[in-house]
Amino acid sequence: MTLRRDEWLDLARKVDWSYRYVSEHDMFPPALSGEPWLTHDEAWADWSEVYRTSYSEYVRNQSVKELSVLAVRDALSKPRLHDRLDPAWVQLVKFHQGAFALGEYAAALAELRMCRFGRDSAWRIMANLGALDEIRHTQIPLLLGHDLLEMDDNFDWTHKAYHTNNLIVVATRHFFEDGFLASNAIDIAIQLNFVIETGFTNLQFMALAAMADRADHHVFEKALASIQTDEARHAQIGHPVVRALIRHGGREYAQYLLDKTWWRCWRIFLATTGTPMDYLTPIAARTRSFKEFMQEWVVDQFMRNLEEFEFDLPWFWDLFLEELDYAHHSLQLAHYGYRTMLWFDLPTPSDLERAWLRDKYPTWRQTYEPIWDRIEDAWERQGEAATLTYTLPGLCNLCQLSTVFIGPGKNTACSLKRNGRSYLFCSQPCRWIFEHEPQRFGSHRTVVDRVVTGEAPSDLLDLLVWMGHDTPESRGRDLRRRRLEPVP
Numbered sequence: 013m014t015l016r017r018d019e020w021l022d023l024a025r026k027v028d029w030s031y032r033y034v035s036e037h038d039m040f041p042p043a044l045s046g047e048p049w050l051t052h053d054e055a056w057a058d059w060s061e062v063y064r065t066s067y068s069e070y071v072r073n074q075s076v077k078e079l080s081v082l083a084v085r086d087a088l089s090k091p092r093l094h095d096r097l098d099p100a101w102v103q104l105v106k107f108h109q110g111a112f113a114l115g116e117y118a119a120a121l122a123e124l125r126m127c128r129f130g131r132d133s134a135w136r137i138m139a140n141l142g143a144l145d146e147i148r149h150t151q152i153p154l155l156l157g158h159d160l161l162e163m164d165d166n167f168d169w170t171h172k173a174y175h176t177n178n179l180i181v182v183a184t185r186h187f188f189e190d191g192f193l194a195s196n197a198i199d200i201a202i203q204l205n206f207v208i209e210t211g212f213t214n215l216q217f218m219a220l221a222a223m224a225d226r227a228d229h230h231v232f233e234k235a236l237a238s239i240q241t242d243e244a245r246h247a248q249i250g251h252p253v254v255r256a257l258i259r260h261g262g263r264e265y266a267q268y269l270l271d272k273t274w275w276r277c278w279r280i281f282l283a284t285t286g287t288p289m290d291y292l293t294p295i296a297a298r299t300r301s302f303k304e305f306m307q308e309w310v311v312d313q314f315m316r317n318l319e320e321f322e323f324d325l326p327w328f329w330d331l332f333l334e335e336l337d338y339a340h341h342s343l344q345l346a347h348y349g350y351r352t353m354l355w356f357d358l359p360t361p362s363d364l365e366r367a368w369l370r371d372k373y374p375t376w377r378q379t380y381e382p383i384w385d386r387i388e389d390a391w392e393r394q395g396e397a398a399t400l401t402y403t404l405p406g407l408c409n410l411c412q413l414s415t416v417f418i419g420p421g422k423n424t425a426c427s428l429k430r431n432g433r434s435y436l437f438c439s440q441p442c443r444w445i446f447e448h449e450p451q452r453f454g455s456h457r458t459v460v461d462r463v464v465t466g467e468a469p470s471d472l473l474d475l476l477v478w479m480g481h482d483t484p485e486s487r488g489r490d491l492r493r494r495r496l497e498p499v500p
């Protein structure tokens with residue numbers, strides 16, 4: 013007699029047993045399994061995901077998804093295919109690939125930690141499938157990046173980026189190491205599954221996929237959409253973990269992780285997705301602005317999650333909403349000035365793009381357009397050298413980004429003294445996170461700290477080499493003018 017799926021699946025998902033040779037506490041130590049530490053019987057035995065998947069279903073579904081990405085890649089792999097892509101869009105893809113390909117690999121390791129140290133077998137099985145997903149999310153961008161090498165050598169940053177000390181990569185690596193690699197199973201379920209995957213990955217994969225479609229980059233679109241279907245499945249790990257925590261006195265702790273992760277995501281995604289969406293996407297492909305995407309895909313979903321568990325809004329919510337109008341515009345100006353430290357090129361906004369920005373962000377005309385005017389003017393009258401920033405930016409000791417989040421009439425940077433060392437922060441929420449976990453973050457040094465202590469070279473060209481930009485071609489340029497003169 014053959015058992016039907018529903019007759020065996022629950023039995024196969026729930027294979028927890030009593031340990032005879034070690035205690036449950038030794039089997040799942042708090043440092044790796046997380047806290048509050050609770051016995052399986054009291055807190056975890058009823059752990060359950062909403063959509064159940066067996067291993068054979070997983071393999072079948074993934075194989076179909078894999079083949080359909082490869083089919084698009086094959087159908088499109090004609091010579092000169094990439095010539096049709098908008099040059100600014102190519103920079104967006106290069107930025108995205110470098111910033112995220114190996115971040116996905118960090119997520120694979122996080123899923124594997126839950127696969128061993130998650131407290132219920134159903135959780136561990138879901139995380140096992142999640143780890144396989146994340147390995148796939150690393151391999152697909154590596155493959156596409158490799159294909160794109162034929163048009164641009166800097167697509168090697170897809171793999172190379174995380175092995176360098178590039179300014180932006182240090183920030184993304186800091187974020188992924190904090191949230192994924194140096195975390196226990198409970199923290200990972202909240203940070204990665206509950207906050208990042210139910211909220212922010214929509215921005216990456218739904219919003220960016222819609223833009224890729226309009227930008228005629230169909231293999232990239234297909235890859236992003238395919239990745240998102242995996243995220244949606246393993247993201248369900250978060251909810252039952254949050255539920256167990258709330259039931260057993262962990263509400264306050266969960267709220268802290270929620271607030272912390274939201275803010276850290278906001279900083280990283282405005283830097284790596286916000287700026288390219290509003291400055292590198294061809295106008296015809298801009299289905300929405302970054303702010304509109306954030307409101308529609310990220311904020312709404314996050315609000316639903318908060319309501320479901322009666323969490324409070326993060327205390328910095330008003331600042332976050334204000335920043336939707338200006339933070340990524342400020343950072344874009346900083347990036348343009350420091351473009352030699354990037355592995356992709358950046359344009360100054362064209363007339364058409366300026367009109368779009370004025371329309372989407374009513375304060376842009378007043379706050380940012382005059383600065384771009386001055387840059388255009390500098391190009392005109394003094395040449396490229398006058399459009400580059402030569403002094404190093406102040407970097408935030410938490411998010412590692414330039415402390416340039418200056419809104420109209422308001423500088424959000426702040427500082428802190430601790431054990432004789434001064435720390436700089438881009439904002440109160442970054443300082444608040446640091447103060448919550450000073451042991452965790454206190455000894456890390458930003459790129460600028462490293463220059464000051466002599467660990468990194470202070471000469472700009474030497475520093476570029478130190479950051480992985482060892483040839484002039486590996487450094488960012490003005491996208492439309494290219495480089496006109498050797499940069500002093």
Ligand code: MN
Nearest residue numbers: 116119146149
């Ligand atoms: Mn992923």
Ligand code: MN
Nearest residue numbers: 119146209243
């Ligand atoms: Mn994931």
